[in-house]
Amino acid sequence: MKIRPSTGFSSPSPSFGQGTVVVLMSGGVDSSVTAWLLQKAGWHVVGVTMKIPETGKSPGGCCGRDAASVALGLGIPHYTAFIEREFEQLVIEPFVESYLRGSTPNPCADCNALLKFGLLWDELEDAFGESFLATGHYARIEQEGENFFLSRGKEPSKDQSYFLYGVARHRLPRLLLPLGGYSKEEVRALAREAALSVAEKSESMEICFAGEGDYRRLLDGRSLPHGKIVDEDGELLGTHKGIANYTVGQRKGLGISSRDGLHVLRIDPGRNAVVVGPRERTFRRRVRARNVNILFPVPPEEGAFLFGKTRSRGEPLPCDLLRMDENVLEVLFHEPQFAPTPGQRLVLYDAGGRVAAGGVIEYSEEAE
């Protein structure tokens, strides 16, 4: 990984020094407003944009250019972090592997945990010394005594804490998320107030590295053997186009007509089969996750009443903690959850919306 001043910017400073915050700028509205807000608050702001691999039709360099021009407008230094290789290894490869294994990856969560707030932050500190890091995520950092917490953004529908659960706890004191207290509308208004060139830019969505087409293109070249689509009794219902094209809970694209519609209940990589059934059969109460990251200074005890999410959308819902340690996170939801999906994340919150811990879902069952 190399971090260099972006074209048109002066040579690197030897160190950032006190009062410096590095803002990860994507070139979008949110991170641009983030930089502006922090600058207004008196921080010495340095912009950094990650250069990720260009796949397919992804708009080459457009975002880096936007970010640089915003930085120029704000009069702040701007650097480009060339992380193509790291991104490939830490995000794209696991992404592909996950699909091939029959699970559903969450590249954004990986990118945050492993790259932005992992490798990149390490690298920044190596190069420029300890500094604060900020992003335009809709989530908040709360301080209570000497403890820091990651918590939900003010606007529930925009909250992105789900994607951030993987940040190492020791990073929280130096992480700044200034947008967490604003609504999307307010941020948009701030962008106009600041006369940012990207103020009217539309929301980005979909996988950043997949480009125009859908993610399946990234699996091109891999052999995706077709196989059977069966119901829970093993009855053959149809043919699938390779396990990697499906995800638990999926309804569209099965091509099978039935009385009420079918959803993927589970994917069986061993038999190269996709098991489908009616919607009500997708619900699960007990969910177990691995690769746990605990954010609370003291993990809640077994039996603790928490709120969990098994997917990015939707509100955290009541559950009881069955187990939480570095290896396993397991909960029992009060109400059955729609299709908890292996590979997606289980993120737990306390009643105050603070992230207690999270992990990668590996298994779920109806109840018990």
Next chain:
RNA sequence: UGGGGUGUAGCCAAGCGGCAAGGCAGCGGACUUUGGAUCCGCCAUCGCUGGUUCGAAUCCAGCCACCCCAG
């Protein structure tokens, strides 16, 4: 080639003389810093050919196709 039955969109399926329900699948849009979900919208002139009728998917005739029973 005797008897009986069926024939409505890719699939299932309402309708029984008055301008073709619904579901599934599919397509399109909305939502969304992952996937999926969800929501909204679109999607047939009724096997064919004649006839009866102001008017037929609905009645009649012939033909075709498929299914069942019997040979």
